[in-house]
Amino acid sequence: MDFRYTTEQDLYRQAIREWLAKNLEPRAREIEEKEDGIPSDITAGMAELGMFGVTIPEEFGGCAVPGEELIYAMITIHEVARADLSMSTPVYTLLTIGWSYIINKYGTDELKQELLPKVAEGKAFAGINTTEPGGGSDLAAIKTTALWDEGRQAYMLNGEKAYVSGPKECMKWGPPSGHCTLVKTDPASGHKGMTFIWVPAHLDGIQWTVYEDMGRMGLSTGGWIYKDVALPKKYVLGEEGKGFYTVMDGFNAARVLVVAACLGGAEKALEISGEYTAQRTTFGKPLGKYEGISFEMANDWMQLDLLKINLLRGAWMMGYESENPGSFARKDINRVISTCKCLAPTLGHEIARHGMMYHGAFGYTKETPLEMFLRGVMSYEVGAEGGLNIMRGIIARDTWGDTHNPFKD
Numbered sequence: 403m404d405f406r407y408t409t410e411q412d413l414y415r416q417a418i419r420e421w422l423a424k425n426l427e428p429r430a431r432e433i434e435e436k437e438d439g440i441p442s443d444i445t446a447g448m449a450e451l452g453m454f455g456v457t458i459p460e461e462f463g464g465c466a467v468p469g470e471e472l473i474y475a476m477i478t479i480h481e482v483a484r485a486d487l488s489m490s491t492p493v494y495t496l497l498t499i500g501w502s503y504i505i506n507k508y509g510t511d512e513l514k515q516e517l518l519p520k521v522a523e524g525k526a527f528a529g530i531n532t533t534e535p536g537g538g539s540d541l542a543a544i545k546t547t548a549l550w551d552e553g554r555q556a557y558m559l560n561g562e563k564a565y566v567s568g569p570k571e572c573m574k575w576g577p578p579s580g581h582c583t584l585v586k587t588d589p590a591s592g593h594k595g596m597t598f599i600w601v602p603a604h605l606d607g608i609q610w611t612v613y614e615d616m617g618r619m620g621l622s623t624g625g626w627i628y629k630d631v632a633l634p635k636k637y638v639l640g641e642e643g644k645g646f647y648t649v650m651d652g653f654n655a656a657r658v659l660v661v662a663a664c665l666g667g668a669e670k671a672l673e674i675s676g677e678y679t680a681q682r683t684t685f686g687k688p689l690g691k692y693e694g695i696s697f698e699m700a701n702d703w704m705q706l707d708l709l710k711i712n713l714l715r716g717a718w719m720m721g722y723e724s725e726n727p728g729s730f731a732r733k734d735i736n737r738v739i740s741t742c743k744c745l746a747p748t749l750g751h752e753i754a755r756h757g758m759m760y761h762g763a764f765g766y767t768k769e770t771p772l773e774m775f776l777r778g779v780m781s782y783e784v785g786a787e788g789g790l791n792i793m794r795g796i797i798a799r800d801t802w803g804d805t806h807n808p809f810k811d
């Protein structure tokens with residue numbers, strides 16, 4: 403057993419940390435407050451260092467190390483989150499490289515050729531599209547359909563998706579940007595009639611809207627309306643009718659990266675608190691000398707450290723399983739990753755809030771990035787990539803079986 407990164411992984415981590423601290427960190431407030439989102443020179447620089455290619459094989463323009471894709475992706479997101487506490491750039495990156503990992507695993511060669519080289523270059527957005535106006539947690543209840551039309555040799559997509567990240571980013575980059583989308587290809591068959599399919603955002607018959615969020619302002623969220631959108635077979639991810647299982651596999655990968663974003667941001671927030679409480683004095687002593695503060699910080703550090711190790715375990719299990727199928731039961735992977743996804747956003751929120759308290763009135767201003775992190779990390783408490791109760795439900799189901807399965811009568 404070895405808990406360390408390899409030399410190559412650590413060199414990569416150090417190289418990107420240095421670049422991100424110099425180039426992204428000073429721009430985080432600008433990304434949060436200006437209309438245009440994440441600047442193209444930032445995504446170009448990230449692409450040059452290979453950050454968008456870590457889950458993409460060389461033959462499709464990336465630099466993936468087989469079996470270590472999620473470890474490298476996790477390192478990337480952790481570091482990006484340290485540099486942009488608004489969470490916009492980490493979430494943009496984690497969606498793009500996380501869902502590219504699933505496209506590479508389940509997509510057709512034609513789709514991979516069309517999309518993945520552009521992603522690796524930092525010139526395409528790839529996202530996830532499951533939530534509908536009727537709800538996001540109960541995926542089996544979605545209504546969007548893609549019915550096969552023999553005459554047109556295409557699936558005809560009709561319906562609506564809501565609260566999806568990345569519509570403006572798809573428009574910024576143009577084709578082939580889009581979303582991995584969960585649809586019903588056989589609506590009478592419940593979750594067995596679901597298919598996961600790539601939907602490029604620029605096809606005829608697609609309209610989009612945007613919402614005004616409370617955080618992560620550099621990355622848009624919005625909705626899609628589909629009216630008779632023709633999707634060729636090459637866009638199907640995995641097998642028709644198996645979409646529910648494909649999306650669940652995708653969520654495990656995406657959740658590893660979501661947790662990396664929460665923990666990277668939390669680590670940085672705790673560092674900021676460490677620096678501030680070392681130099682701010684009250685009653686003749688630095689704040690850090692008071693146990694009311696240092697013990698709370700120690701508690702936060704302990705929880706952060708435990709989660710970082712559990713996340714490494716989850717990322718390693720997924721990589722090992724993909725190289726050695728059958729090594730782990732799906733439920734064992736589910737439980738490790740759901741534990742992290744359930745605890746990390748709340749820990750990030752608490753560390754941000756504690757830091758704001760240590761900063762006194764200053765913590766209530768935009769002079770520190772802590773308020774930005776608090777708003778950004780809350781997106782993962784609310785529900786993005788699965789609500790906290792859904793994680794608890796997965797753990798209950800996969801530990802005690804159907805008697806404790808909240809998703810089944």
Ligand SMILES: Cc1cc2nc3c(=O)[nH]c(=O)nc-3n(C[C@H](O)[C@H](O)[C@H](O)COP(=O)(O)OP(=O)(O)OC[C@H]3O[C@@H](n4cnc5c(N)ncnc54)[C@H](O)[C@@H]3O)c2cc1C
Pocket residue numbers: 529530531532533536537538539540564565566567568623781782784785786787788789790791792795808
């Ligand atoms: C910033 C942000 C970005 C997002 N980006 C995307 C995206 O890119 N793509 C996408 O498809 N979706 C996205 N979402 C939507 C997200 O996936 C959903 O918010 C999530 O799945 C929950 O769905 P819902 O909001 O409809 O809440 P609901 O499903 O209506 O649930 C409401 C609340 O009840 C809880 N709950 C639900 N069922 C149970 C139960 N059985 N027991 C106990 N509690 C339960 C939920 O955890 C939640 O807190 C995003 C959300 C946010 C906030």
